Amino acid sequence: MQNNYAKIISGIYTDILSKENLGKVPDYIPEIAKISADKFGVAFLDLDKNSFVEGDYKEKFSIQSISKVFSLTLVYKHLGEKLWERVDVEPSGNAFNSLVQLEADNGIPRNPFINAGALVVCDILLDIFENPKQEILNFIRNITGEINISYNKKVAASEMENGFRNAAMCNFMKSFGNIKNNPNEVLDLYFNLCSIEMSCENLSKSFLFLANGGKNPINNEEILSSSKTKRINAIMLTCGFYDESGEFSFLVGLPGKSGVGGGIVAVLPNHYCITVWSPKLNLKGNSYRGMKFLEEFTTQTGESIF
Ligand code: GLN
Numbered sequence: 001m002q003n004n005y006a007k008i009i010s011g012i013y014t015d016i017l018s019k020e021n022l023g024k025v026p027d028y029i030p031e032i033a034k035i036s037a038d039k040f041g042v043a044f045l046d047l048d049k050n051s052f053v054e055g056d057y058k059e060k061f062s063i064q065s066i067s068k069v070f071s072l073t074l075v076y077k078h079l080g081e082k083l084w085e086r087v088d089v090e091p092s093g094n095a096f097n098s099l100v101q102l103e104a105d106n107g108i109p110r111n112p113f114i115n116a117g118a119l120v121v122c123d124i125l126l127d128i129f130e131n132p133k134q135e136i137l138n139f140i141r142n143i144t145g146e147i148n149i150s151y152n153k154k155v156a157a158s159e160m161e162n163g164f165r166n167a168a169m170c171n172f173m174k175s176f177g178n179i180k181n182n183p184n185e186v187l188d189l190y191f192n193l194c195s196i197e198m199s200c201e202n203l204s205k206s207f208l209f210l211a212n213g214g215k216n217p218i219n220n221e222e223i224l225s226s227s228k229t230k231r232i233n234a235i236m237l238t239c240g241f242y243d244e245s246g247e248f249s250f251l252v253g254l255p256g257k258s259g260v261g262g263g264i265v266a267v268l269p270n271h272y273c274i275t276v277w278s279p280k281l282n283l284k285g286n287s288y289r290g291m292k293f294l295e296e297f298t299t300q301t302g303e304s305i306f
Pocket residue numbers: 063064065066096097115159166191194258259260261285
C-alpha cells in the first residue's frame with residue numbers, strides 16, 4: 001500500500017463535513033424524503049481486507065439504483081451475451097428516468113442502468129427465477145455474510161404508488177414487445193430491488209468481487225467470469241451516473257454506481273471498493289457530497305483506472 005488511505009479518507013471526510021453541503025434530498029419518493037439530510041458515511045475495503053470507515057458507515061439506507069448492478073449481474077450470469085438483444089450498452093446522455101429515446105430505439109433501452117434498462121432486466125429476472133426477490137437477497141446476503149439485509153416494504157409501496165413515469169416506461173416497452181411479463185409484476189420487482197437497505201460497509205463488501213476479476217474475495221469462488229466482470233465495470237464507467245457519467249469519469253476516473261438514496265459505490269479493479277453515502281443530491285440525481293468526496297479521493301491517492 002503506497003497510500004495512507006486512513007489519513008486521506010479522514011482528512012477528506014472532515015473537510016467535506018465542514019465545507020460542502022449543497023444539494024437536495026429528492027421528494028418524488030415520499031418515504032425517502034423523510035431521511036435525515038445530514039447523514040454522511042464512508043467505507044473503504046480492499047482485497048487485502050484493509051478497511052477504513054468514517055461517520056454513518058454502519059447505517060443502512062435505500063440503495064435504489066445501486067441495486068441495478070446486482071440484478072444485472074444475476075441476469076448476465078444466466079443469460080450471457082443474449083442479454084444485449086434486449087438492452088444496449090451505450091450511455092444515454094439523458095436523465096435516469098427519461099423515456100425520449102425509447103421510441104426511436106424500438107423499445108430497446110440504451111443501457112441496463114437507466115430505469116428503462118433496469119425494468120427490462122427485471123422482466124428477464126422474472127423469467128429466469130421462480131422467486132427473483134429471494135434470489136437477489138440470497139446473492140447479497142451470501143456475498144456480504146449479512147443475513148439481515150432486506151427490502152423496505154414501505155419504500156417499495158411508496159414508489160409503487162407514485163412511480164407513474166416508471167409505469168409509463170414499462171407499458172411503453174411492453175407495446176414494443178420488450179417486456180414479456182405483466183408490467184405490474186415487473187414494476188413490483190423493480191421497486192422492491194430499489195428499496196433494499198444496505199450500509200456503506202455492506203455495499204463495499206458486496207461490490208468487491210468486481211474489483212477481484214469476478215471472484216468472491218472471501219472464498220475465491222467465481223461469481224462472474226473475468227470477461228463478464230470487465231464488461232460490468234465498463235458499463236458502470238460509461239453509464240453508472242446517467243447523464244453525469246462523463247463527468248464522473250472525468251472527475252473521479254473509476255467505474256461506479258449511484259442511487260437516489262444518496263449512495264455511490266466506486267471500484268478500482270484489482271484493488272478496492274469505496275462507498276460514500278450522503279442523501280442530498282445534485283441536479284443529475286447523484287449524491288453531492290459523494291461526488292466531491294470521490295473526486296478528492298482519487299486526486300489525493302493518485303489512483304484511478306487512467
Ligand atoms: N427508484 C428510483 C426510480 O426509479 C431509482 C432511481 C435512482 O436511484 N436513480 O426513480
